[in-house]
Structure formats: structure tokens, C-alpha cells
Amino acid sequence: MSVSTASLSDALDSLGLPGSLHGISALRPGQRVAGPVFTVTYEPVDGTGGTVGDFLDDVPAGAVILIDNAGRTDCTVWGGIMSQTARELGIAGTVINGTCRDVAVAASAGYPLWSVSKFMRTGKDRVRVAAVQAPVVVDGVTIAPGDILVADDDGAVAVPAARWEEVRGIAQRIDDVEEAIVEAVRGGATLAAARAQHGYHSLQTRKDHS
Ligand SMILES: O=C([O-])CC(=O)C(=O)O
Ligand SMILES: [Mg+2]
Secondary structure, X not given: OOOOHHHHHHHXXXXXXXXXXXXXXXXXXXOOEEEEEEEEEEEEOOOOOOOOOOOHHHOOOOOEEEEEEEEEEEXXXXXXXXXXXXXXXXXXXXXXXXXEOOHHHHHHHOOOEEEXXXXXXXXXXXXXXXXXOOOEEEOOEEEOOOOEEEEEOOEEEEEOHHHHXXXXXXXXXXXXXXXXXXXXXXXXXXXXXHHHHHOHHHOOOOOOOO
């Protein structure tokens, strides 16, 4: 599963599928995860009774948690206790349509995180878990539990589980072609000639792959 999010995004474009999650960024360089999504949806509460992280004990090892707090950035849905617990549980990483805190703790625990922002005000008494393992919509992309979420330095991409092998295969071929272009340039070709030879400009263009 080592294809880049860039090539996965191009592969999705070529199939006319959505999946690239605009607005969500890596919190630090060098992180990468790929795995089945465990979805969590938050909702606002007025006053007391809300909290964050109640679902964490139920997430299986290897899953990538996707938290949808509707892009809200004025209070957290993730913090350092959660990063360290997730690490203990063997959870692959967390992608947040919202914000998180204690990011230095996540870094020292080596726990991978992606989010809209980082901000220190807690979501306790401000939000609560509304649903787990229900479909979520992020940036217009519907993501169902078990879809494959891949995240790296360039951001996060979701691929429907039923299309994963197809999308991964196309993305792998795109990675190979891009490598061949660079090899051709190293071998003395101009960029224009190398790109033309390998069909660079239409790698992501919508097409019939059959
Ligand atoms: O309130 C939060 O965001 C949760 C928190 O700090 C933690 O898990 O350490
Ligand atoms: Mg904390």
C-alpha cells in the first residue's frame, strides 16, 4: 500500500471519482498511514455533558480513525492522552475534520495525525460523539466505514473499499510513469520530451481504463 496520495488522487481523477479531502493537512512531515477507516461523527453540545474520545477503546488495531467535527476549529476532538492510547492499541493514525491539541505529545509518541488545524481549547463540554462507524461526508466526499484512507505529507485521500485494488493499481502505474519521466530527464531528455513520451499531461485525465 505504498502508493502516494498524489498518485491516488490522480487515479481517482482518471476514474471520475471523488476522494481527496481538501482542508486537512499533515501535522508534521514524514507521516504515512493506509488502512480501513473507523469513522466518528461529533456534534455540538450546549454546556455540560459533552466529551471527547469516548469511542477509542472500540477501535481495532490497524484502523485509521476519521473524525468528522464538521471542520470546526474552535475546540478539540483529539489530544495527547488519546494519541498515546491509540499508539498503545496499535491504531494506525487519525485524520480529523476539525482540530486537535497536545501535538507535541503525539510527535514524541510517534503517533500520526492529520487535521484542519491545531488549537488548545478542549471539546469537553462543547462536543460529543454522535455516531461511530456511520458514513461521514468530508469536503463533499462520502466515506463509509471500511473504506481505505491513505494519508501522507500531501494530505488524506479516501478510496471506496470496493474500488481500492483498481485505484491502487492505477496509482501504482502513475507512480511508475512519473519515475520513468525523471529517469529520462536524468538520461539527457528534455522535460518536454520526457513528458510527451510518457503521456504525463493526461495521466489524471478522465478515461475508460478497461
Ligand atoms: O480535551 C481533549 O482534546 C483531549 C485531551 O486533551 C487528551 O486526550 O489529552
Ligand atoms: Mg490533553
